[in-house]
Amino acid sequence: MTSRYGRQLEFGLFPVPNATDLELLRSLARRADELGLDLIGIQDHPYQRRYLDTWALIADLIARTDRIRFFPDVANLPLRGPAMIAKQAATLDVLSEGRFELGLGAGAFWEAIGAMGGPVRSPREALESLEEALEIIRLFWSGERSIAFEGRHYRVQGLHPGPSPAHPIEIWLGVGKPRSLALLGRAADGWVPSSTWARPELVPAMMRAIDEGARGAGRDPSEIRRLLNVSGTIVDGDVREPLVGPPEHWVETLAGLAHDLGFDTFVFWPGEEPAEQLQRFAAEVVPALR
Numbered sequence: 001m002t003s004r005y006g007r008q009l010e011f012g013l014f015p016v017p018n019a020t021d022l023e024l025l026r027s028l029a030r031r032a033d034e035l036g037l038d039l040i041g042i043q044d045h046p047y048q049r050r051y052l053d054t055w056a057l058i059a060d061l062i063a064r065t066d067r068i069r070f071f072p073d074v075a076n077l078p079l080r081g082p083a084m085i086a087k088q089a090a091t092l093d094v095l096s097e098g099r100f101e102l103g104l105g106a107g108a109f110w111e112a113i114g115a116m117g118g119p120v121r122s123p124r125e126a127l128e129s130l131e132e133a134l135e136i137i138r139l140f141w142s143g144e145r146s147i148a149f150e151g152r153h154y155r156v157q158g159l160h161p162g163p164s165p166a167h168p169i170e171i172w173l174g175v176g177k178p179r180s181l182a183l184l185g186r187a188a189d190g191w192v193p194s195s196t197w198a199r200p201e202l203v204p205a206m207m208r209a210i211d212e213g214a215r216g217a218g219r220d221p222s223e224i225r226r227l228l229n230v231s232g233t234i235v236d237g238d239v240r241e242p243l244v245g246p247p248e249h250w251v252e253t254l255a256g257l258a259h260d261l262g263f264d265t266f267v268f269w270p271g272e273e274p275a276e277q278l279q280r281f282a283a284e285v286v287p288a289l290r
Contacts, residue, residue: 001258004258009289010264010265011039011268012039012041014041016274017051018052026061027275030064033067035279038069039101039265040069041073041103041192042071042072043074044072048112058072058092062100063095069101074173074174074192077107078107082136082137086161087140093169094165103173104172107129134187170190173190182212182213183213184210185209185210185217186213186217192228192267193227195228200257207226226262227267228257231271233270234247234284
């Protein structure tokens with residue numbers, strides 16, 4: 001099956017990076033790899049005391065898997081900064097032999113970011129900083145010997161970037177406002193919202209904003225990947241909620257999201273019993289959609 005934009009469907013897992021669940025996280029990553037899923041996305045909230053650091057955890061899981069790709073879902077730009085994000089992304093891509101992609105966000109939970117020493121930005125400043133970050137990250141991966149950028153929020157001068165990524169890393173933005181979606185269409189490679197806020201009735205307008213931004217920049221909208229973090233539970237019996245129901249309901253729902261709305265990648269966030277839910281998703285939902 002393909003999406004409305006003609007892209008082949010892919011499937012991933014969204015494990016919660018609780019420090020107390022380290023062995024479970026390792027087991028889930030290995031099992032997702034064995035079951036043939038395509039991606040693992042891990043949320044990046046450094047101020048969350050219960051969570052492991054996302055980037056260090058991805059490095060650990062990369063070393064324990066063979067083929068599955070990883071991405072921060074999405075990287076916290078205000079607390080990490082674009083030059084270091086570019087460096088870390090390229091490093092993880094080299095270490096994994098091309099199995100890393102970059103999910104990137106402008107920031108949220110500003111009080112928590114401020115408590116950790118990061119900048120507290122207005123919506124306009126967050127968008128400006130995201131646009132600047134995209135330019136710096138692209139420059140860092142460009143292969144140039146020395147790069148420079150002067151922005152309102154970020155500055156690099158005479159920076160010697162490296163290493164080069166092992167493959168062309170894609171940048172997927174976790175954004176939802178019209179101006180940020182237009183930026184995505186102009187300058188990014190994918191969109192990665194979550195089903196908790198990108199509700200079906202809101203998505204068509206969001207997709208149009210991306211497409212218009214892409215066309216305005218001379219790009220084909222079909223070039224842009226459309227991922228969705230889907231939070232729910234696979235259960236037997238009747239449908240209880242939009243994403244709580246039997247496998248056939250999941251298949252029908254995700255097929256509709258692909259065909260009608262245009263999503264091409266579904267990253268499964270199990271509501272409970274993640275090991276059992278992963279098995280059911282990979283064995284009872286994914287094959288019917290592939």
